[in-house]
Amino acid sequence: MAKQQELAAGEHVRYIVTAEKKKDSFESLVMEHLRASGAYWGLTTLVLLHKLHAVDASEVVDWIMSCYHPESGGFGGNVGHDPHVLYTLSAVQVLCLFDRLDVLDADKVADYVTGLQNEDGSFSGDIWGEVDTRFSYISLCTLSLLHRLHKINVEKAVEYIVSCKNLDGGFGAMPGGESHAGQIFCCVGALAITGSLHHVDRDLLGWWLCERQCRDGGLNGRPEKLADVCYSWWVLSSLIMIDRVHWIDKEKLAKFILNCQDKENGGISDRPDNAVDIYHTYFGVAGLSLMEYPGVKPMDPAYALPLDVVNRIFLSKQQ
Numbered sequence: 335m336a337k338q339q340e341l342a343a344g345e346h347v348r349y350i351v352t353a354e355k356k357k358d359s360f361e362s363l364v365m366e367h368l369r370a371s372g373a374y375w376g377l378t379t380l381v382l383l384h385k386l387h388a389v390d391a392s393e394v395v396d397w398i399m400s401c402y403h404p405e406s407g408g409f410g411g412n413v414g415h416d417p418h419v420l421y422t423l424s425a426v427q428v429l430c431l432f433d434r435l436d437v438l439d440a441d442k443v444a445d446y447v448t449g450l451q452n453e454d455g456s457f458s459g460d461i462w463g464e465v466d467t468r469f470s471y472i473s474l475c476t477l478s479l480l481h482r483l484h485k486i487n488v489e490k491a492v493e494y495i496v497s498c499k500n501l502d503g504g505f506g507a508m509p510g511g512e513s514h515a516g517q518i519f520c521c522v523g524a525l526a527i528t529g530s531l532h533h534v535d536r537d538l539l540g541w542w543l544c545e546r547q548c549r550d551g552g553l554n555g556r557p558e559k560l561a562d563v564c565y566s567w568w569v570l571s572s573l574i575m576i577d578r579v580h581w582i583d584k585e586k587l588a589k590f591i592l593n594c595q596d597k598e599n600g601g602i603s604d605r606p607d608n609a610v611d612i613y614h615t616y617f618g619v620a621g622l623s624l625m626e627y628p629g630v631k632p633m634d635p636a637y638a639l640p641l642d643v644v645n646r647i648f649l650s651k652q653q
């Protein structure tokens with residue numbers, strides 16, 4: 335009988351706290367352009383493991399604000415980098431973790447995102463115009479967290495997402511784009527945030543998603559691909575949002591994630607015996623959170639934030 339694997343929470347916390355400090359490591363250089371997303375991944379993992387106090391809140395908030403572009407209202411992936419919706423969401427999410435949305439000019443940030451909606455309801459990622467359903471999710475999520483969804487045309491945004499639905503029940507990056515678990519998360523998450531999940535065929539999509547579970551218990555992103563820890567989040571959060579999570583074997587999936595840990599030095603990799611990174615450490619812990627793993631805080635599947643953070647934003651009296 336294989337030894338019962340468990341989550342090396344202490345090691346993962348230490349891995350993240352030291353990675354935050356190491357500026358010149360190979361990984362941090364590769365991730366240089368998306369450092370704001372790296373902060374979101376690392377800090378959200380600390381919150382899930384009850385250890386946000388392990389970092390200096392004001393130091394992080396000051397660094398995030400140094401990525402802000404006051405003239406456009408957007409955030410770049412690092413200091414001095416051009417603004418993009420990807421990093422604007424990551425920055426807003428980090429401020430939510432620390433309950434510091436007060437530092438923002440919320441109308442200015444909302445205007446940046448609003449300015450990227452196109453005639454057909456779709457969203458571009460930045461001023462260069464690339465369109466992807468990923469940016470629909472990111473824009474709707476950002477505006478919702480700032481209580482400013484009323485600034486855009488939500489009906490057109492939903493209409494565009496529905497136009498990206500495929501015959502297999504899944505969604506792609508553009509109309510006619512191939513179904514991919516990451517894009518499905520974006521489209522289902524955006525529909526959930528806008529109260530439009532009635533556009534989803536839950537059984538058809540649920541079937542496509544539960545078929546992502548491989549013999550090794552892990553989930554892949556498309557048919558015939560290898561299982562990868564980060565799909566534990568993209569697939570699982572989508573299954574939860576459409577209430578079909580009981581269609582996969584959660585015990586086998588948890589074992590797959592725990593088997594991808596580096597229990598000595600901390601961190602989680604995409605698959606067993608590969609190099610760990612902050613991205614897969616976050617999506618692995620978030621996946622365990624969605625399966626109510628003991629000692630891990632619950633996550634909101636649509637906002638990709640801890641549930642208590644989402645509740646504080648939407649249920650608090652002072653709006």
Ligand SMILES: CN(C(=O)[C@H](Cc1cnc[nH]1)NC(=O)OCc1ccccc1)[C@@H](Cc1ccccc1)C(=O)N[C@@H](Cc1c[nH]c2ccccc12)C(=O)NO
Binds near residue numbers: 564
């Ligand atoms: C740029 N990225 C990717 O392309 C990863 C690469 C990968 C990891 N494992 C398998 N491939 N893939 C990825 O993010 O796919 C998820 C995805 C793709 C398209 C649409 C939606 C989700 C990763 C970084 C990375 C690169 C290489 C290795 C590990 C991490 C990345 O930054 N992904 C972004 C994509 C993204 C940004 N905002 C989003 C909002 C919703 C969904 C996805 C994103 C992310 O997850 N941010 O939180």
Ligand SMILES: [Zn+2]
Binds near residue numbers: 562563564565604614
């Ligand atoms: Zn991955």
